[in-house]
Amino acid sequence: MTFVRNAWYVAALLEELSEKPLGRTILDTPLALYRQPDGVVAALLDICPHRFAPLSDGILVNGHLQCPYHGLEFDGGGQCVHNPHGNGARPASLNVRSFPVVERDALIWIWPGDPALADPGAIPDFGCRVDPAYRTVGGYGHVDCNYKLLVDNLMDLGHAQYVHRANAQTDAFDRLEREVIVGDGEIQALMKIPGGTPSVLMAKFLRGANTPVDAWNDIRWNKVSAMLNFIAVAPEGTPKEQSIHSRGTHILTPETEASCHYFFGSSRNFGIDDPEMDGVLRSWQAQALVKEDKVVVEAIERRRAYVEANGIRPAMLSCDEAAVRVSREIEKLEQLEAA
């Protein structure tokens, strides 16, 4: 398994966390995630040092996580604070590994690597998710593929023309303009589709308007697999800044070599009090992300054995520029850690 361990990964959405621990595996590492009574989130290895029971099946007792098997209790830093057996000795071997955790932008970020390297300043910005000028709806999906297949998917949003044709196909696809901007640990793929009829989804954004529009579909990648896209639409000729838009959270976290977590969201600057527009976005997410994309990438994952056994290399297209650059960046990070 090759993972980049020294990096921030989202392990849960804010709303998934409570005093009832959540068991979730990231990078092959089982975690117990919970909010302590003082509000601070804790992330412990989900393996009791005693006999390896899942701490995430335990309960909080006096703010400490109690192992469900024989009752050892741990604080949020993983230190064993109570041993109900014998003389109650608590040697260091009873402590459990804890992981650096940051709660930001309604996301729970975990650093699975060397804690000494964990700099919260390196967490990419998803501030739109908690900005009162936006309305955010989102969710969680589990996908049976290596996370990189979904990174490839997202770094060319042109796939929507085919995969999401029912909602996102445009009649101006052949006028698509692309640009790739390479920064430091950040790559952006910009797409503009000028002067087309609104797609089904864009028409819903525009509440049915049907005059020619310009549409934008940009995406920003930050290492290792956190993406934010920008879907915008406006009457043809309107400056991009005056468009109505949705900033989309698309964050992937490896679970195993062949499965990943998908944390998604849409933060929109229009109809923010309109529950009907919430429904439009939720339907889109359920159909496009957790169904249509999932079907494609899981099928590709199932072809991995054949492809590798037969030495088949992917044939890149012009639309792959951003994805190829991102993929090289991830490889560099992997090699850096392997070295």
Place this chain on the structure above:
Amino acid sequence: MTFVRNAWYVAALLEELSEKPLGRTILDTPLALYRQPDGVVAALLDICPHRFAPLSDGILVNGHLQCPYHGLEFDGGGQCVHNPHGNGARPASLNVRSFPVVERDALIWIWPGDPALADPGAIPDFGCRVDPAYRTVGGYGHVDCNYKLLVDNLMDLGHAQYVHRANAQTDAFDRLEREVIVGDGEIQALMKIPGGTPSVLMAKFLRGANTPVDAWNDIRWNKVSAMLNFIAVAPEGTPKEQSIHSRGTHILTPETEASCHYFFGSSRNFGIDDPEMDGVLRSWQAQALVKEDKVVVEAIERRRAYVEANGIRPAMLSCDEAAVRVSREIEKLEQLEAA
């Protein structure tokens, strides 16, 4: 995985094919099978050369198969005929492998090996399936065992006395006469059961007659795993040629090392306009092939690990002569390709 690749295999029944592609794996090779608007069947590797999406989830556009992921289009020979991205360049790396395919006897035959060796003349005859003097009913089954276990099963039809006892047991089993005829790439096992009471199934063939009958149960094997059997019954003493009979399609195609496709059919020369007799045959197929035989061979497959770990060799019986000869032929073909 040991497969004989330079051979014809059935990948689908005629009725499974349409303009909506069928995804099916044979010999560990995923295929997209579909009928083009001109009627010609195409068989492409079900892996897009771009990012390995399943072409079988695509749709036909102007008679070309469009990849569901980013819209590359392919003709029936696997050539990329349209690239909707950038300048639309179509280097040879965008072509996908196609496989020789022959539609014959209501079966779709594929050659998964070296195309230069694919000779349609080598396809064994299943003409009864489309002969107007016969009525054919059949279907498809998926079985979780190596295909050779089902070849063994079929090359001794005497197993019916036990596995299919409810329908096929005869009171004259101890008078069974056997003969094995060895040809070139063809082996036949002949069985005659003289002077017995009709089995439950034979009685249905005879519409309830209950006087002593002679019954025949022959099977012909052609390489690698295509079998045609001949079940016949007639009042005791009748020449075989005057019997009523059913010619049974029993064609196996490896899917993986431990699973296979079973294409079966019954072509009968009696009651050919009688839908009730269709039902008799369909019930038999559903009960005997897809249930009773499947249960036995899948259980044997699950015992493979124990048998191999303990070095157990099968103890052959006199009824195994044809099966043993076929198994040696298949091994010879395997060794020929390995050499």
Place this chain on the structure above:
Amino acid sequence: MTFVRNAWYVAALLEELSEKPLGRTILDTPLALYRQPDGVVAALLDICPHRFAPLSDGILVNGHLQCPYHGLEFDGGGQCVHNPHGNGARPASLNVRSFPVVERDALIWIWPGDPALADPGAIPDFGCRVDPAYRTVGGYGHVDCNYKLLVDNLMDLGHAQYVHRANAQTDAFDRLEREVIVGDGEIQALMKIPGGTPSVLMAKFLRGANTPVDAWNDIRWNKVSAMLNFIAVAPEGTPKEQSIHSRGTHILTPETEASCHYFFGSSRNFGIDDPEMDGVLRSWQAQALVKEDKVVVEAIERRRAYVEANGIRPAMLSCDEAAVRVSREIEKLEQLEAA
């Protein structure tokens, strides 16, 4: 796979056996278990010597087990007594392996190792199961973990305080007295909980009495994985001998490296004609053994890969003394066989 093969293992409960064979795998070895018309239980390798069909899918014909595939028949010692094919020859290669089997204490004990070493005298005593002074209820469970994880579980019954808290938690856990007695191939862990309020389960044993009680919870281990516990309760100060108690069968048999069979029972000396008390015990077994314990140990099994890859060693507690001693005994037996 490391198993101790030269030992007695329970393969079935008495009530699971009949003339209809039971197929069950122990120590990776598939068995066909059945009762012959003369009452004697037979245990054959569940693999026909001919083509490896499961004998457990066969039927008894004249007291002999008939293979479901081609009708070879075997006696209870595994000798082939009928071959319906050809001249009916029965060379020794047609015999199937049989296993020493002893029916005792309503349990079917099998010796999967060298038959020459099988001494029925070595079977541990579970006589309470058939003692008329006791009433026994019990059952069978399948657990997806290595059997040793359940041995560890049972050799510290203190786990009930946490895992079975709804029924078995006591307010006197901090006054728990423990003793470990080491014998020859037998280890006992004794627990006394003096002067506590009865737990929910003990209160049911006592039909609701709620005055302070002494409680005992002992367990005896015999090689390799047969345990008998002793749960007792009485008003504070009563001698242990005058308590009401249940002797619990807790016998584990490895199925594979990562799964096992759990044969459990409760033999009580109180309310032996009271069907309501049967219900109390059955509910306890269903909740505590097949649900709460199963959840914990299966979760631990799923953590094995991480634990081994990261070289994590369990941190033993004072409550583990008996479990550690048992685990060393099992290791000794394994090494003895490996030598």
